[in-house]
Amino acid sequence: MNSQLTIFENELITGHPKRIVNVASVPQRSPFRYPGGKTWLVPTIRKWLINSQSVKELIEPFAGGGIIGLTAAFEKLANHVTLAEIDDEIAAVWEVILSDSNEWLANKIHDFELTSENIKRELDNPNKTLQDIAFCTILKNRIFHGGIITKGSGLIKNGENGKGIHSRWYPKTLRDRIISIKYIRNSISFIRGDAFEIIESNLANKDIYFFIDPPYTIAGKRLYTHFEVDNDRLFQLISRSKGNYLMTYDDSGEIRDLIKKNNLNFRTIEMKTTHHLKKSEIIISNNFSWWDK
Numbered sequence: 001m002n003s004q005l006t007i008f009e010n011e012l013i014t015g016h017p018k019r020i021v022n023v024a025s026v027p028q029r030s031p032f033r034y035p036g037g038k039t040w041l042v043p044t045i046r047k048w049l050i051n052s053q054s055v056k057e058l059i060e061p062f063a064g065g066g067i068i069g070l071t072a073a074f075e076k077l078a079n080h081v082t083l084a085e086i087d088d089e090i091a092a093v094w095e096v097i098l099s100d101s102n103e104w105l106a107n108k109i110h111d112f113e114l115t116s117e118n119i120k121r122e123l124d125n126p127n128k129t130l131q132d133i134a135f136c137t138i139l140k141n142r143i144f145h146g147g148i149i150t151k152g153s154g155l156i157k158n159g160e161n162g163k164g165i166h167s168r169w170y171p172k173t174l175r176d177r178i179i180s181i182k183y184i185r186n187s188i189s190f191i192r193g194d195a196f197e198i199i200e201s202n203l204a205n206k207d208i209y210f211f212i213d214p215p216y217t218i219a220g221k222r223l224y225t226h227f228e229v230d231n232d233r234l235f236q237l238i239s240r241s242k243g244n245y246l247m248t249y250d251d252s253g254e255i256r257d258l259i260k261k262n263n264l265n266f267r268t269i270e271m272k273t274t275h276h277l278k279k280s281e282i283i284i285s286n287n288f289s290w291w292d293k
Contacts, residue, residue: 029074031093031177032065032141033168038213039067040271041248044283045211048246049077051290056207057082061195062214064090069211073184078209084191084198089137091192096134098190102182108135110175114166119143142168196230199237208243231255235262238284247284255282267291 026042038045045068049055055078060069063083072078085091096105108131112118122136181188191198195214202208214229231254238245239262249255251268259266265288268280 027071027074029070029177029181030065030067031097031138031174032090037065037067038248041269042067042071044269045071045246046075046077047293048285048290049209051293052209052244052287055079055209057205058209058211059198059202060084060211060213061198062212063094063190064213066094068213069188070181073187074180080187080189082189082191082198084193084195086192086194088192089133089140091190092130092133093137094190095192096131097178097181098185098188101131101134102178102185104131105134105138106175106178109138109178110171112139112171114143114169138174142170142174196233196237199234199241202243203237203241206242208241210238210241210243210245210247212238212245212247214247214249231258235259235264238262239264241286245284245286249282249284251280251282259284 026039028039030037030039049058049072055072057080058069058072058078059082060066061084063069063085066083069081069083073081083094085094093105096102112135119139122132122139125132125136128136195212199210199212202210212234214231214234235258238247258264259282264284265286266282266284267288269283270278271281
């Protein structure tokens with residue numbers, strides 16, 4: 001039976017595991033509580049990379065929380081990983097974590113007394129250094145509702161078991177995650193820059209593996225500062241790639257039209273949202289030989 005879906009089908013691919021991934025079973029590598037994070041996709045990415053020939057370079061041009069790049073680095077699924085992010089606050093976090101200031105950030109988080117007064121003092125500081133910006137970004141990501149750090153976001157009110165702002169503030173866990181990255185940082189590079197430029201400059205490289213997870217067409221405006229993505233241009237670019245790629249998107253009519261327009265291959269995969277709703281997402285790749293293995 002041919003396992004490829006037509007453009008109008010919405011079922012899970014025949015032969016691909018139908019069990020929705022329990023994210024608690026996946027090692028949590030990222031310090032971010034990231035809206036739209038791809039922890040649930042880690043087993044699929046492992047399968048993609050393990051069944052590929054030796055992966056010299058994995059590029060994640062919309063890094064965000066960076067869970068895929070971190071997993072590839074920790075589990076040696078690629079010889080080298082490049083994370084890229086255009087958002088200044090998120091970029092500051094990665095620059096600090098991958099620098100000699102790694103332990104400073106880890107200890108600042110661990111030793112910080114989470115009170116309203118201390119939060120206000122940190123966030124209102126008008127003379128933030130790069131390290132301060134990194135800390136405040138993690139702070140906002142952990143104490144703002146939904147982990148959303150865009151303007152207009154507010155503090156968690158009730159949170160888990162009525163813990164309010166303490167609900168997602170795990171100082172020891174965060175310190176441990178950040179310190180652990182220090183030991184693999186030689187296998188990771190970071191670029192503060194535009195994803196399109198990074199993709200375009202690597203299109204001719206046959207050894208490149210792209211994992212592309214842009215802000216989604218539906219939820220992006222609410223979740224991200226840099227939510228506007230020229231999807232038409234992105235699809236045109238990736239269709240010219242000489243290397244390997246795997247893109248993820250929400251399953252929408254716009255995305256299916258772009259897939260058809262650019263003659264790309266795709267599959268659908270089920271996931272469960274943070275509100276425990278099942279939904280389908282789209283996986284786009286130029287090679288699905290690994291999918292049913």
